[in-house]
Amino acid sequence: MTMSESPPPLNLLLQLGALRDRALQADSLNALSFSMANDLYPLLAFHQALVFAQRGKRLELLQVSGLTRPSEDSPYLVWLQRASRWVASQVPDAAPVWLTRNSVPPPADIADGWDEWWPEGLWCLPVHARDGERLGILLLLLEQAPPAPMQQALPTLLDTWGYCWTALSRQRRLFRWGLSRRQGLLLVAALGLLLLLPVRQSALAPAEIVSRQAQIISSPIDGVIDQIQVRPNQVVEVGTPLFSLDETTLRSRAEVLGKEVAVADAELSAASQRAFDNPQSKGELTLLEGRARQRRAELAAVQAQLKRTRVLAPRNGVAVFSDPNDWLGKPVVTGERIMQVADPAQPAMLIQLPVADAIALEPGAEVTLFLTAYPLTPLKGKILETSYQARSTDDNVVAYRLLASIDDASEHARLGLHGTAKLYGGRVMLGYYLLRRPIAAVRAWSGL
Template identity: 65%
Template sequence: MNQPLPHPQLLLFLDALRDRALAADSLNALAFSMANDSHSLLNFRQALVFADHGKRFELLCISGLAKPTEDSPYLVWLQRASRWVASQLTGNEPQWIARSEVEPPPDIADGWAEWWPAGVWCVPMHDAGGRRLGLLLVLLDERPAETLPPMMQGVIKTWAYCWDALQRRRRRLVWRPTRRQTIGALALVAMLLFVPVRQTVLAPAEIVSRDARIVSSPIDGVIERMAVRPNQAVSVGTLLFTLDETSLKSRVEVLSKQVAVADAELMAASQRAFDNPQSKNELTVLGSVAEQRRAELAAVRAQLGRTQVYSPEAGVAVFSDPNDWIGKPVVTGERILQLADPAKPAMLIQLAVADAIALEPGADVTLYLTAYPLAPLHGKIIETSYQAKASEDGIVAYRLLASVDGERTQARLGLHGTAKLYGKEVSLAYYLLRRPLATVRAWTGL
């Protein structure tokens, strides 16, 4: 007896499914079409598309939802359920698996009772050689009609063909070398590891004066006024700063009166010495006291004359904000500022201990200033410290001083940048593995 022909609308719908599969430009797009576009025909609760990777099944798409990225309990259970369902398939044809007809493991049975309906229609996808590419699991409340699988054969074959073609194209895009190419590449890498390269390291640097003179406080006191501004050019004899004179002037006034009293007592003793011989003995003591008072007064007046500090030579005054110094107590010899010669610039480099390499005086240095990144400065190391000290940033570093050779137009005092220091030649393997090996030795002690 002849079977009735499918409705024309159904044929058009199946043809549209094939067209959408052929139009997919990636495996994820094909999986999305398989899981969502067939809902009008199958009326399922949910459709799941898995890629078969042998012992593992990768979830590509869930109908009606974007693929979750978190490991929810349902997704974790789906990994086990997909493997079990795949083990129940006995051929290349679609197969209906009803819950009432199988005895899944307890963990699969519990999840099925919670998340899945009465049955699963399993549609395997195979390539031309019979290798399974993936699975389409359609969750239904009842078995699909007997006429549905034959009508879907063309669509299923189109899905499998497109799946295989998209996988082949992806494999072509991902180049995989042959064994000979791999061995050749490894040999080339091994040879490159012995290529000599010059060891380099980067470190922060600053332009300073190679010939700088420290100006310190001549006496104990309090800074009253800074007469110059930071980075101001000064000449010989320029007033730099003054100390407060209030206490010194008071001591001068007190000592002046003490000198007058001592002189008066000495004069009175001298007059009494004419009539009283015993007063002659007092003259020596009172004379010494008067000389002591005069010496103290002269010392305080000398200190009073040193409250104004003048520049001993020409240069640029280098110090911090003047407001940080005004009213600050200082002691004798405390550094207040520097007089730097801008005509003798140098590079002050802080090389962190973790980045230290073997450097000797005369090693090349290239400084890339932040203000002039396209005009690097070149020089050579002239001083190195053998003891690392903590910098203002709290980083233990070595202090290096390098000259500035050639053009010095951009070498202005105070500019910062990054210095590249050049050491001796080493193999490329040592250059690349020096830091990792040092870290491993620090952790393991080997």
């Protein structure tokens, strides 16, 4: 093919510059391919323009001039898939190639379609990236070879198309593996079989080390905390004073009742002496005697409360509570929890499993606790008991309460330590394991 040595006309260069500007304005690969297939028509009166993208060893039809992207498998498109592979093999490098029906005889299965659908000539314009990788190819169906000025000036437009194509398809090319249809189906089948693999269901939940033998110490009466006589985590024995309530009000009440008892006894004694001389005084004896008994009963009740102001340890163990300063001077009511006495020799895991992460668990299920203080020394155990009713925790999370044992009691199993527990349930399919939460969310949203 003879190329003209004279520079291309200024009008042609201006038109090609406008096409480069349109290519640079494209915001997607589809927009770029549409420009490639249609914007050259004022310069070359082609029958049809076809834009193909290189997908490994095969070509994908992106655009046909005058049409949107074809999506149906018509006889022409089926034949075009075979013809495009043969045409691409006739374009070995980045230089445009002019093919005619007679100069390069096509194979028999392509020649019939060429005679039916294509004109005499075919101008093949490959689009390459800067590193030489072929991105696609533009086919222009012409009756005769393009003029020499066009052949001389068009490579600069091809470079612009390659630059824009690379920029617009960068993310897509990261996932372009060049797989055939059969390989893609095999990959999908392999992924489907992988989702059927049985895996062990598990869940994560916050946990704390507590004692299996712990007794709650509560306030025996209404009052105000006067003194905390033990320190947090202090070892106590049976009878060790734990805390005491303020006795000022009760002692004042006891003194008043003591004087009222003395007054009632004096009135009863005087009435008894008068009863010997005055028969009317005998009727007062029963009333005064009852009043004296009432005052003695009230005094005995207050004295009993005074004895209960000092709380002693009911068993051996460790006193577990918060800072003593948080309790001093604090009003408490009967039954309000103050502390607990726990046996550190029988540690256990107290697990708060959120409802959103709940799985099917039975007593005896395995648990692994990763303590925050000792993340490299996990503790093993088994579920001892589970609650059927979920309750709100201190963090306002609705959770189930689970108690698990600790198999090998180590020095790290200290009361009060926190961590994350991993609970193991039964075996389920990998697909169910991965999609359980999304399925539950969809069902909650849709109500199905």
